[in-house]
Amino acid sequence: MKASFQRSLLRWYRTHKRDLPWRRTRDPYRILVSEIMLQQTQVDTVIPYYGRFLKAFPTFKALAKAPLGRVLKLWEGLGYYSRARHLHALAKTVQRDHRGELPNDPEALRALPGIGPYTAGAILSIAFGKNHAVLDGNVERVLARHFGWTHDLRTSQAHKKVWTVAESLVSKGKAGDYNQAVMELGALICAPHAPRCEACPVRSDCRARKLNMIDRIPFKRRTQTLPHYQIGAGVIWKDDKLLISQRPLNGLLGGLWEFPGGKRKPSESMAACVAREVLEELGIRVSVGPKVAEVDHAYSHFKITLHAHRCRYLSGTPRPLGCRAWRWVTSSQLKNFAFPAANRPILRHLRRQTSGT
Ligand code: SF4
Structure with a gap:
């Protein structure tokens, strides 16, 4: 045989x-x-x-x-x-x-x-x-x-x-x-x-x-429902520059760049979540404006809904407190950095804004 x-x-x-x-x-x-x-x-x-x-x-x-x-x-x-x-x-x-x-x-x-x-x-x-x-x-x-x-x-x-x-x-x-x-x-x-x-x-x-x-065949275990997190992210403007941060090298999406943010806490508003996460990650204060993109994305072990808000820089000097690095960049420089798939709709929004469409 x-x-x-x-x-x-x-x-x-x-x-x-x-x-x-x-x-x-x-x-x-x-x-x-x-x-x-x-x-x-x-x-x-x-x-x-x-x-x-x-x-x-x-x-x-x-x-x-x-x-x-x-x-x-x-x-x-x-x-x-x-x-x-x-x-x-x-x-x-x-x-x-x-x-x-x-x-x-x-x-x-x-x-x-x-x-x-x-x-x-x-x-x-x-x-x-x-x-x-x-x-x-x-x-x-x-x-x-x-x-x-x-x-x-x-x-x-x-x-x-x-x-x-x-x-x-x-x-x-x-x-x-x-x-x-x-x-x-x-x-x-x-x-x-x-x-x-x-x-x-x-x-x-x-x-x-x-x-x-x-x-x-093959035998399949019952799949468990994946946890679903609500994530707030800030698209932070200071004059004509945007602030992006780099994820730590180890762990999920390690080394990729993103718009800073993180998980919303229970009973926290999304605006409060974005302001807190930005402060914790980079040590700066921002005022949080309207939502510019909402993205559903599934990873292998959990799902997220990412709520990206336009923010205005207020005060503080960015420091890499919860990230590997940070940069102020123009929207045309964004193409030089690798972003996770969940950030693509935000990048599309910024491209549309820049081209005036
Ligand atoms: S189950 Fe797979 S291995 Fe068996 S006959 Fe069908 S295709 Fe071939």
Whole structure:
């Protein structure tokens, strides 16, 4: 069964694989960039970012030399910004400790910033042709359905077993193609909803299909309702300049720029929230005016509604009390900074205001 699973998958992959930019290279750097970008992100979204990123930073050396702000700017809109920070740190480490070449030793590779078991397996197999497995959401779903696993795979014990099975199935000598074939099957055929079993190359041995349990595999935990926060932000003007602040490097959206603000407290008005947050974050006083944008945005573990208010600077010298840095900028300079997606409607509002539309 194992040999026929591998054979059928590889045969299918040879004729059905998508022509993707990172499949036209064996350069470990380019494969690494694609694997990092593809984490939690759709292929179609990644393609234009991948091209622009490699044009700007064609080598580890170019990436290591670039300022982090430029790296984040090229990542702007792709989300999960810790990936960009880790990739930048990784390039510096590779330049400093590995003579500019990605190590092909599993331990050295896993010691690099941002390299987890999945990325290590992908690089080792696809870039270096080593017999290592990968396990992402697509692979897990294909295996769970193929073997008819009805239990929760998110426990650490179950997860270890899935890894063991994934490793046992890797085609020796063809691990790169085999891994990409399983992931491709999960992406194109064995989709989370309504898989196209009639086009599946391994359908004859699929337990979930035989047992008519496809919609119950893989096992899903009940999703909890995400907390929803109300956030106030100040678009602070002083003459023709705007005040922006940079988030601390560690944590959510680390290193990105934003309009200063934060969570509203219970029973606090939005205007009071904005004034308090600006004072706490930058040590300045502002008068809070009308709302200029309201944005709903969902992150992986919570949702926000962002209320951006136009503010007028009153007093105080900005200090980075709750942020990494701050700048007074003209609206035309905003394009030089990387902002989170939730700030885009505010930027659009400012562009409209500047152009008088
Ligand atoms: S037969 Fe259907 S459920 Fe089974 S692996 Fe193929 S696509 Fe997935």
